[in-house]
Amino acid sequence: MTSDLADRIYEAAFVPEMWRDVLEQLSSESNSAAASLVLFDDRAPPKFIATDLISPVLEAFDAANGWQKSEEVQLLFSMTPPSAFVYDADYFPAGALASNHLRLDRTRPLGIGGQIGSFIVMPTGEMALFSTERWRDNDRPSADDLARMNALRPHLARASLIAARLGLERAQGTVAAMERMGLPAAVLSSNGRVLATNPLLEAMPAMFLPVAFGSMAIGDVQADLLFQQAIAAVRSEIEPSVRSIPVPARQDRQSIIVHVLPLLRSAHDIFSGGDILIAATAVSASSMVPSPTLLAGLFDLTPAEARLAASLAQGRPLKEAAARSNITVKTGRTYLERIFAKTGTRQQSQLVALLKNVELPNRG
Incomplete structure (x- = not known):
């Protein structure tokens, strides 16, 4: 993985025409044939962007109402999402994969086999599915293929949060973009000086504090x-x-996650x-984020750290x-120290309390 790809992921969050280039690079990173991003939102039909090879397949799948018909897609909403990129044959029941003819009838003639993917659920309710399509003659991914994708997963999670909020449309100026996101937000200079804030953030004076030289601090x-x-x-x-x-x-506020995205x-x-x-x-009992997925996707934990944190929770x-x-x-203690550092907690009881704030409700 290169830092350049991580930079492009963040750029694509605000400039969605960049996603195809990002997806091409994700496909290359994982030694795959193609890649796609699908955003799910209860308020609107799924939206997607894909590389050229797989884009017609997704368009046909969408036209055939595959999001509602496919058993594989429905399982995405009923099974606990893994906290990492996984190979589909290691995650879904074989019958669900074999019955997905809306996909298979279109991918097999292209020489495409299985997929590796990650289903990222966000505190705001949207969900993002990143997947890459495997060539049939190189179907099962190597450990290195998965490791490279998992190293990118936290960047993809943050970028897809913004992409979902903007509806995969290009941000149009500071004020408009911050209003459309519908999240408390601020724009800062590289030295931390606040350049702009929106009303949602201004309504949280106990959380976001003004400090010297026009900078900002968090009230914890x-x-x-x-x-x-x-x-x-x-x-x-x-x-x-x-x-x-x-x-x-605290007594006067609910838990939140503050995301720092480079522009x-x-x-x-x-x-x-x-x-x-x-x-x-915001993190609350109504959020659609199971604890291990929230940790791995948003707190930069590795899959191994996320599994340990989930068990502790x-x-x-x-x-x-x-x-x-x-x-x-001994390894568990090492992982736990890393988890503490990444989540801002100092004791196991604090970590468990943080995770207990988050539940995965039934989507019905």
């Missing part, structure tokens, strides 16, 4: 430490360890020279959680 010590580190990393043009920062609930290339111009977009999403002691994850207790 541990979360603000991660936030300032993320801002400094953008200024230094290095990859921050965390770009999505959980802020725990690059065309996005930099759209936001009048701003360098960083800050967007906040179910009330298991570290020894038992490590055993269920097939790791030693």
Whole structure:
């Protein structure tokens, strides 16, 4: 994976015509034939962008109302989404894959076999499916193929959050884009100076605090430490360890996640020279995010760290959680320290409390 691809992913969040180039690169990264992004939203039909080879297949699938007819698609909504990219044959029942003729009848003549994909659910209710199509003669992905995709997954999660909010349409100027996102948001310069805020963020004065030199702080010590580190990393043009920062609930506020997105290339111009977009999403019992998926997709945890965190959230002691994850207790402690650092928590009880705020409701 190159930093250039991560940069392009963030650019595509605001300039959707860039997604095809990103998807071509994702296909190449995973040694696949094609790639696509599908956004699901209860308020509107699914929207999608795909590379040239698979785009006609998705268009035909859409025209045939495949989103409602396909057993495979319906399982996406009823099964707990994995916290990583997975090979479809390792996730779906064989019968569901074999019965998806709306897809198979169109992909087999192209020499396409299975898929690797990741289904990212977001606190705002939208869901994004990133998938790559495998050549039939190279169907099962290697561990390296999956590792490269999983390294990109947190970037894809944040970018798809914005893409879903904008409806896969190009952002049109700072004010319009921030209003359309419907999220508390601010645009910052590379040195952290606030250039613009929207009314939703201004209505949270206890959460987002003005500080010296026109900068911003978060009203939680541990979360603000991660936030300032993320801002400094953008200024230094290095990859921050965390770009999505959980802020725990208090009596006067619910939990939120603060996302730090770099504004690059065309996005930099759209936001009048701003360098960083800050967007906040609420975490509540009504969110459509299961704990392991929220952690892996938005808190930059690796799949192994997310599995351990999910076990801990179910009330298991570290020894038992490590055993269920097939790791030693010593490795579990190492993972737990990383999880603490990435989620802004310091104790296992704090981590569990954060995860217990999030449930996956039945979509009916």
